[in-house]
Amino acid sequence: MSELQSPSAIARWRGEFTSASTESAFLRDQGGVIRHELTRSLSICGISYLAFALADVAHLGQSSQTLVLFLARLAIAMVALTGIVLTRRSANPAKTAYRAATVFTSLAMLTFLLVVYARGELLLHGMSMAIMLIIVYLFIPNRLRNATIVALCASASFLALVYSFGTVSARQLSTMTMLLLLANVFGAVAARRNARLARRQYWTQQILINQSVRDPLTGAFNRRHLNAGLLDGEIESARRRNASLTIIMCDVDSFKSINDTHGHQAGDALLQDVARLLLSMTRDGIDTVVRYGGEEFLLILPDTTLADGRALAERMRTRLAAANSQHGLVQISATASFGVVSARLSPELPGIASQALIAHADELLYAAKRNGRNRVHAREWEAAGAA
């Protein structure tokens, strides 16, 4: 998670995150829940539509109209089934579910209007309409905007149909209009509240996850995140893909004397600057920067050869040595030493234990320290293993 949104970043009326990327991440996260909700709601709706064919028979007898209505009801049940199947097969279930919900609710409302046209029973159907509006807003997962459009269009069409019959008094029609308006308002308000609540919960969860995996001082990942199998996962992924993996161990030189000379707070500020520089020079979403110890950082670079890893460490070393960290009126300059290990992995070769890879990077780092600091020592994993 690279960016965190504040709760105010939820659009006031749409009830969605204003940032498209956060909204997509939210929908990916909620995919399973939304798929489950859609399956349950469309199953109940499809079965109910078919079951109400009995009411058609009771009202219209075994006529051609009854047959037409039955075929329309069957089609709706099929649309529900197709929506469920497509959502279950989709790589992005939430998006597919929303599309399926919009198509299903639109066609279901049209079929309902067809039933009203054939059977009349306007007051009874007015009640059904109100129930259906609540189902559209609250029980079939959809974007609030889509649900509102379908519900308002269906309400207006139903009222127009009732009016065209000419059998309902003006008083009854106005009461019916008010009731449907109320159903729309309450449905939309509740749906909006649900949408915002789900996003607030997701946002809070992301904050907690972020806090549990990040070092509060530098913003780099922490040891807990590394120990949760981060490097093992990268090694396994590189092995499967026949790819190179490079790790860099970076340690600020003579940091104790910086602390002793300028104070602990200045040391903290310097660490923040170092982390900022390392993060800015690595690929967002691909590389990982971990605060491994006090002034020691571990960089995990997938798909990176030894030559590229060494060149990156050299660039980092030069940039660090040239930069000054400002603390109050004091400018602090620092250097760092680097140990770089690269491994070419493949499914045919045995895997590498993450601790062994880190230990080799550490050995190279301390060789760089022994040889005078402010330098990069790099080696291929096999050569390092043989050494």
Ligand SMILES: Nc1nc2c(ncn2[C@@H]2O[C@H](COP(=O)(O)OP(=O)(O)OP(=O)(O)O)[C@@H](O)[C@H]2O)c(=O)[nH]1
């Ligand atoms: N300001 C600050 N200092 C820290 C932090 N974590 C560790 N340190 C200090 O970092 C210093 C590390 O010192 P050493 O391990 O002796 O290493 P060094 O002085 O950098 O020497 P070399 O690594 O050999 O170049 C210690 O004095 C720690 O107290 C931190 O979060 N903030």
